[in-house]
Amino acid sequence: MRFIIRVVVNAFALWVVSLITVLQVDITPFAPGDTLQLVLTLLAVGAIFALVNTIIGTVVKIVAFPLYILTFGLIGFVINGFLLWLTAWITSGFGWGLTVGHFWWGVLAALVISVINGLFGFILRPQKKKRS
Template identity: 50%
Template sequence: MTRFVIRLLINSLALWLTTLIVAGVSVRSYADDTLATVVTYLLVGLIFGVVNAIIGNTIRILAFPLYILTLGLIALVVNGLLLLLVAWISDLIGFGLEVDGFWWGVLGAIVLGLLSWLIGVLVRPILGRRQR
């Protein structure tokens, strides 16, 4: 459970940083105060984690030959489409992630993946000390 919460926080922080870096990716909060914005980022991070875990892994398994054929470059397209899917799901709720187009989704997915990885690398030594 702790690992799930940590991944959720890492994804939400990476998503927030992505919206600051990439102009075509933004998050629309359900209210104007700070707490509502934080909850919105956490909800979008949760949606992103669930979509990536279920649909993303299924696509990666089924399209494994395509990944080999394209030397992994298809992952950029798949991650961009998954980010667009998260935007569509959060739009159904009425607030959340907004992506301006496919290429903004691809760029946002690249930045989001890099930031999530970097934050995970930075957090890992801190968590390793607490578990001992």
């Protein structure tokens, strides 16, 4: 259930980022024209981004742990941008999905996606019950 929520939130964040034209991030749907195709493409790209972030992102973050310490965590922005760029590369092989204009625009787009994921994570997290 948590993975499905994560995919939906990622899809929404990717849609918001694709609306910001300055970031040069675009979504190419499975088939042109239909809104359903765009939604399905966003969900597929969101699932791929969640898998890339979970599998490859964890390994990269463990290996780059000394860089996190040296840069006070700022390397995380570059790593998240790399993971978004990697997702764009994977989906572009299918002829649909995510395209990122330039790596540094991908870093900025990953920052926006992180903020949106953080807001939804705060809103959707389970509340602890108070003891009376």
